[in-house]
Amino acid sequence: MDAKDILGLPKNSFPSSADKKPRPPKESQRKPDGISREVYALTGRMPPLMPSIDASQLKKKHPPHEKITWQWLPFTNSARKDDLHLYHWVRVVNGVPPTGDYSFAKYNKSVDIIKYTDEEYEKHLTDPMWTKEETNELFDLCGRFDLRFVVIADRFPSSRTVEELKDRYYSVSQAILIARAASSGDVATHPLIKEPYNVSQEMERKRALSMVLSQTRQQERKDEEVLVEAKRIAELRMASKVTEQPQLVVASNADAEVTERAVPGETISPSNVQPPSMVVPSATDNASTLASLRMLRVYLRTYALDQMVQASNSSAGLRTIKRVEQTLQDLGVNLKPRVPTKAVCAEHLELRREILTWLNLQKQVQYKEAEGSSFRDGSYGETPGTPKDRTFIPDSMNFGDIHKTVVSSERVGKKDQKRKAHGGPPTSAHKRPRKQKASDL
Amino acid sequence: MTNSSSSKKHGQDQSELSGPTSKSQRTKMGKSEDNDKKNSGKKLKDVEISVPIVYGNMAFWLGKKASEYQSHKWTVYVRGASNEDLGVIIKRVVFQLHSSFNNPTRVVDAPPFELSEAGWGEFEIAITLHFHSDVCDKPLNLYHHLKLYPEDENSSMSTKKPVVVEFYDEVVFPDPSEAFLARVQNHPAVNFPRLPAGHTLPPPIPVEDANRRRKGDTKDNPLSQWFLSFSEADELLQLAAARQQVQAHIAKVKRQISLIEGQHKQLKSSSDQ
Numbered sequence: 001m002d003a004k005d006i007l008g009l010p011k012n013s014f015p016s017s018a019d020k021k022p023r024p025p026k027e028s029q030r031k032p033d034g035i036s037r038e039v040y041a042l043t044g045r046m047p048p049l050m051p052s053i054d055a056s057q058l059k060k061k062h063p064p065h066e067k068i069t070w071q072w073l074p075f076t077n078s079a080r081k082d083d084l085h086l087y088h089w090v091r092v093v094n095g096v097p098p099t100g101d102y103s104f105a106k107y108n109k110s111v112d113i114i115k116y117t118d119e120e121y122e123k124h125l126t127d128p129m130w131t132k133e134e135t136n137e138l139f140d141l142c143g144r145f146d147l148r149f150v151v152i153a154d155r156f157p158s159s160r161t162v163e164e165l166k167d168r169y170y171s172v173s174q175a176i177l178i179a180r181a182a183s184s185g186d187v188a189t190h191p192l193i194k195e196p197y198n199v200s201q202e203m204e205r206k207r208a209l210s211m212v213l214s215q216t217r218q219q220e221r222k223d224e225e226v227l228v229e230a231k232r233i234a235e236l237r238m239a240s241k242v243t244e245q246p247q248l249v250v251a252s253n254a255d256a257e258v259t260e261r262a263v264p265g266e267t268i269s270p271s272n273v274q275p276p277s278m279v280v281p282s283a284t285d286n287a288s289t290l291a292s293l294r295m296l297r298v299y300l301r302t303y304a305l306d307q308m309v310q311a312s313n314s315s316a317g318l319r320t321i322k323r324v325e326q327t328l329q330d331l332g333v334n335l336k337p338r339v340p341t342k343a344v345c346a347e348h349l350e351l352r353r354e355i356l357t358w359l360n361l362q363k364q365v366q367y368k369e370a371e372g373s374s375f376r377d378g379s380y381g382e383t384p385g386t387p388k389d390r391t392f393i394p395d396s397m398n399f400g401d402i403h404k405t406v407v408s409s410e411r412v413g414k415k416d417q418k419r420k421a422h423g424g425p426p427t428s429a430h431k432r433p434r435k436q437k438a439s440d441l
Numbered sequence: 442m443t444n445s446s447s448s449k450k451h452g453q454d455q456s457e458l459s460g461p462t463s464k465s466q467r468t469k470m471g472k473s474e475d476n477d478k479k480n481s482g483k484k485l486k487d488v489e490i491s492v493p494i495v496y497g498n499m500a501f502w503l504g505k506k507a508s509e510y511q512s513h514k515w516t517v518y519v520r521g522a523s524n525e526d527l528g529v530i531i532k533r534v535v536f537q538l539h540s541s542f543n544n545p546t547r548v549v550d551a552p553p554f555e556l557s558e559a560g561w562g563e564f565e566i567a568i569t570l571h572f573h574s575d576v577c578d579k580p581l582n583l584y585h586h587l588k589l590y591p592e593d594e595n596s597s598m599s600t601k602k603p604v605v606v607e608f609y610d611e612v613v614f615p616d617p618s619e620a621f622l623a624r625v626q627n628h629p630a631v632n633f634p635r636l637p638a639g640h641t642l643p644p645p646i647p648v649e650d651a652n653r654r655r656k657g658d659t660k661d662n663p664l665s666q667w668f669l670s671f672s673e674a675d676e677l678l679q680l681a682a683a684r685q686q687v688q689a690h691i692a693k694v695k696r697q698i699s700l701i702e703g704q705h706k707q708l709k710s711s712s713d714q
Contacts, residue, residue, distance in 0.1 A: 294615045298577045301491065301611035331683040339609050339673040342491065342632075347680040354687045361694040368701040372708075 067094050077101075079108035113143040114173050124175045130168055134158065142169060163202050170197035240291040286311050302336070305345045312353060320359060327355045490617045490625075491632045492530050493522035495671065496568060497607030499664055500589040503559070504600035511559040513589040516664060517566055518555030522609060522671060525630035526657030528552035530576055530612075537567040552657030563587050570612070575620040575646070581612060603664075609671040619643055 034055070073090045076083070078101050090097055116125060116139075121132060134157075141152040147169075153162045173192050181187040188194070215223075289311040293304050313321050328335055333351065337344045500515035507513070519534055521527050534554040538545040539562065547556050568583040588606040591598065611632070614621070623642040625631045636642070659665055 296615065297579045298572070298581050298612060298614055300581065300583070301613055304613065327687075328683075331686060333679055333683045334676070337676055337680075339671045339676045341493065341611060341673045344673050344676045344680065347677060347684070351680055351684050351687065354684060354691065358687055358691045358694065361691060361698065365694055365697050365701070368698060368705070372701055372705055 068092070069095075071097070073097060075102055077105055079105040111142075111146045113139060113147075114176050115139070116172070116176050120176060120179065124179050125172050127168070127171075129164075135168065135172065138165060138168060139172075163199050163206075166197055166202070167199040236288065239288040301340045301342065301345060305337070305340060305348065308345075308349050309352060312349070312356070316356060320356070323359055324352060324355050327359075328352070488617065488622075488634045488636060489613060489615045490622065490634055491611045491613045492527070492630060493609065493611045493632065494527065495520050495522050495607050495609050495668070496583055496585055497605065498566075498585065498587050499603045499605050499667055500587075501603045502589075502598040502600050504598075510561055512561040514557065514559045515587065515589060516555050516557040517568070517585065517587065518553065518659075518664075519568060519570065519583070520553060520555075520659045520662075520668070521630045523629065524659040524662070524665065524668070525628070526552055527554060527630055528657035529625055529628050529630060530572060531570050532573045533571050535569040535571065535580075537569070539564040539566075553659045553662060561589070563589050573621075575618055575624065577614060583610070603667055605667050605669060607669045607671075620646060 069092045070089050071092050072087055074085050074087050075090075076085060092098075121135070125135065126132075127135075137157060138152070141155055145151045145155070149162045149166055149169075153160065153165055156165065170192060174196060177187050177190060177192060178184065286308065289307050293299060293307060313324075316324070325335055328351070333348075337348050340348075496517075496519040498515055498517040500513045502513055503511065517536055519527065519531075528551060531552070531554065533548055533550045536547045536549065536556045538547060538558070541562075542558065542560070549556060564587055566585050566587055568585060570581045570583070572578075572580070585606075585608070588604055591604050619642055622633075622636075624645040624647070626633065626642065626645065659668075662668075
């Protein structure tokens with residue numbers, strides 16, 4: 001209620017009852033055709049954009065000349081090692097039962113685990129960290145659980161981390177493969193050899209992942225800020241990198257901001273042309289403009305001046321720029337110097353900067369004067385800054401007590417209205433409401 | 442390292458010894474000298490060399506001799522700002538004329554870098570400066586709109602007095618090679634920079650067309666009487682005066698602001714009772 005009051009919204013007292021009556025008749029009118037009401041409701045009460053499949057197409061049409069029966073028949077599963085006979089319903093066509101293996105047998109896939117002999121173990125696979133029993137156990141589990149190391153780690157008798165188990169398994173497999181191969185070239189393409197398991201890397205990776213996962217929101221935000229900062233610094237550094245690699249400068253767009261007079265030569269495009277985009281993202285830094293100019297082999301003074309002027313203008317809006325130019329004209333200064341020597345260009349730039357400063361200061365004066373007038377009138381809402389100060393002071397007295405702050409804010413509203421009526425210096429009016437408040441406590 | 446140190450400087454901090462030195466410029470140079478000694482003592486990189494040029498055209502109305510397609514005789518050119526010989530820096534200049542001209546690409550291999558033609562139309566001419574190999578391997582483009590008719594439409598055209606449009610500019614080489622510096626060390630066409638203290642340049646190596654027959658400067662050029670003069674002194678004075686005015690305004694506004702702030706403080710303190 002209060003919120004609506006403040007926002008100035010009209011209070012709709014009976015919106016719901018007005019809607020209820022027209023709604024039910026509307027709903028019953030729209031009876032979906034072909035699908036049930038509930039399903040239609042799932043699609044958001046809209047017909048689908050794509051024509052749905054005609055339901056009649058879904059029904060399989062029986063080939064008329066075939067005779068279909070269903071029979072309860074026994075079957076065997078080649079995936080099983082025992083000789084289990086089970087029964088199930090079978091679709092028999094014209095008295096001929098279907099042939100072939102159990103249809104799900106093909107899904108019984110397993111991983112090929114390398115099996116080593118004791119001799120091989122003695123020769124290649126001994127390891128100070130692992131006993132033979134442990135290694136055997138590991139390989140047995142690997143076979144049983146198809147290299148699902150999480151399960152294997154769980155079932156492993158002694159407590160070993162997943163990384164340790166993986167490391168042992170892969171290094172053993174590698175050693176065996178190499179030992180059994182005729183030459184090292186044969187197995188070089190084997191995935192186990194080509195990409196060996198790196199324990200430390202894996203542990204580090206998992207640690208980093210868990211860190212990222214467990215980061216609090218605040219940390220995330222901080223990290224983002226740091227990254228953005230780093231990116232900016234990297235860009236600045238890129239911009240001020242000098243002749244170390246003159247040929248590899250950023251891709252050349254044709255310089256759109258050509259002055260009437262001249263543009264740097266473009267026969268070898270990459271280094272010499274300075275795209276305006278280089279200047280802008282570097283936070284309109286004059287230093288970066290200077291740096292990018294220095295990267296050119298040759299340029300005209302007027303071009304350099306134009307770039308610097310743009311850089312200093314980029315921080316100002318279009319209106320301000322026009323005002324600067326108007327001021328220059330009023331002062332009798334050429335917008336583009338007639339004799340653009342180094343000294344003249346420098347002076348010109350300085351003058352432009354000083355004019356910008358002057359204009360900004362003028363704006364400041366306007367703001368300050370506006371502030372000042374609100375102080376004097378004491379009218380609520382004229383400028384955002386000051387009334388808050390007023391209302392804040394009384395509020396702080398009732399800080400702990402919610403009810404009282406509500407009451408006091410209403411009181412404050414009335415206070416301000418009283419002040420408006422007075423219009424004069426606020427001191428006397430101010431004191432009376434304060435006294436009321438004190439009695440509240 | 443140079444990058445970070447030089448990025449703090451303004452453009453004017455790089456020291457230079459240019460032709461017409463006014464008092465204000467000398468004091469500025471004094472400051473920049475100090476900076477230079479601090480920063481560029483280690484590398485030659487902060488040294489920039491510039492060549493003041495003037496480019497433009499001159500057009501004579503042919504008067505009685507004018508035909509429909511040739512009403513004016515004009516010359517487009519690039520010259521040293523003080524009419525010095527640019528051949529020491531520029532190897533050749535290519536003037537790209539309007540396609541209606543025969544062989545619109547005109548190459549001028551030796552100074553004075555000028556091209557004369559006759560015609561009736563005004564169009565943009567692309568002027569490409571090709572420098573000597575030790576100066577710069579990239580050419581520089583200028584664009585000049587050929588002017589035949591006087592600005593003021595009412596003024597009568599005379600066959601004796603040409604329409605002249607010239608622009609002053611400076612070709613800047615931000616990172617000149619030592620060979621280049623050595624070769625042009627004392628040449629009047631060039632704004633030679635102040636080198637770091639005690640720096641010696643290698644002996645100069647002359648460039649290909651040293652055996653030019655005609656002299657390259659434009660001091661005695663038949664058109665030189667019409668050349669415009671470009672003095673930075675006037676512009677500097679104008680700018681200095683303008684800056685003074687603006688600075689005075691700034692001071693006034695700052696006083697205003699502090700006054701208002703003082704008033705605010707008073708109001709605030711009185712209301713905080």
